[in-house]
Amino acid sequence: MATVELKQLSGEYTIAKLPVLASIPSWGDGEGFVSISRGDDELSVICLRDRVPTSVKSEGNWACFKVEGPFVFGEMSIVLSVVESVPEHGVGVLAVSTFNGNYLLVRSQDAAAAIDFFIAAGHRVE
Numbered sequence: 001m002a003t004v005e006l007k008q009l010s011g012e013y014t015i016a017k018l019p020v021l022a023s024i025p026s027w028g029d030g031e032g033f034v035s036i037s038r039g040d041d042e043l044s045v046i047c048l049r050d051r052v053p054t055s056v057k058s059e060g061n062w063a064c065f066k067v068e069g070p071f072v073f074g075e076m077s078i079v080l081s082v083v084e085s086v087p088e089h090g091v092g093v094l095a096v097s098t099f100n101g102n103y104l105l106v107r108s109q110d111a112a113a114a115i116d117f118f119i120a121a122g123h124r125v126e
Contacts, residue, residue, distance in 0.1 A: 001106075002071060002125055003066075003104045003122055004067055004068070004082050004123045004124075005124045005125075005126065006065045006066065006068065006082065006104070006118055006121070006124065006125045006126070007066045007068060007122060007125075008064070008065050008111070008115070008125060008126065009032060009033055009047045009061060009063075009064040009065065009066060009092040010032075011032055011049070011052075011055075011064075011066050012048070012049045012060065012061060012062065012063070012108055013032070013033070013046060013047065013048060013049060013060075013063070013064050013105060014046070014047065014048075014049040014052050014058045014059065014060035014063065015044060015046050015058060015059050015064040015094075015105075016028075016044065016045045016046075016047070016052050016057065016058040016062075017042050017043075017044055017056075017057045017059075018042065018043040018044075018045065019042070019043065019054065020038065020039070020040065020041055020043060020055075021025070021041055021043075022043045024036055024043070024045075025045065025056075027047075027051045027052060028045040028047050028051070029047075029052065030047065030048070030051060031048065032047065032048045032064075033046070033047070033064050033103055034046065034047045035067070035096045035098075035103070043073075046062075046096065046105070049061070049062075057092065058083075061107060061108040062075070062094070062105045062106065062107060062108060063105065063106055063107070063108045063110075063111035063114075064104070064105050065075065065103065065104045065105075065106070065114075065125070066101060066102075066103055066104055067082060067101065067103065067104065069100060069101050069102065073084055080125055082104065082118060082121070083095060083104065084121075091106055091107070091110040091113055091114050091117065092106065092107065092110075093106055093114070095107075105124065111113040
């Protein structure tokens with residue numbers, strides 16, 4: 001198994017849910033990691049928590065880790081090697097992939113435990 005380097009991003013993240021036909025909100029873009037996804041029943045925005053208005057339905061308190069890459073498409077075994085040990089210990093992980101990178105979100109209260117699990121699996125965390 002390859003050693004993977006992860007970087008914990010600063011700040012606390014939230015996952016916001018908007019109506020499916022909503023426009024992409026201006027508060028969704030800015031510093032930090034941002035992911036905007038539209039499904040057939042919602043528009044979801046992941047971004048730093050302090051940017052999301054209190055009137056928006058959201059679930060906060062997430063820590064974000066960047067899996068240092070880049071990796072070639074199809075190299076999901078890299079991400080899997082990082083993620084697979086964490087749920088075994090009762091810590092949920094939300095994985096988001098971009099063209100060049102992979103990001104893992106865990107509940108803020110589980111971040112220290114997730115770091116321990118990443119390190120125990122042979123990975124490095126910055």
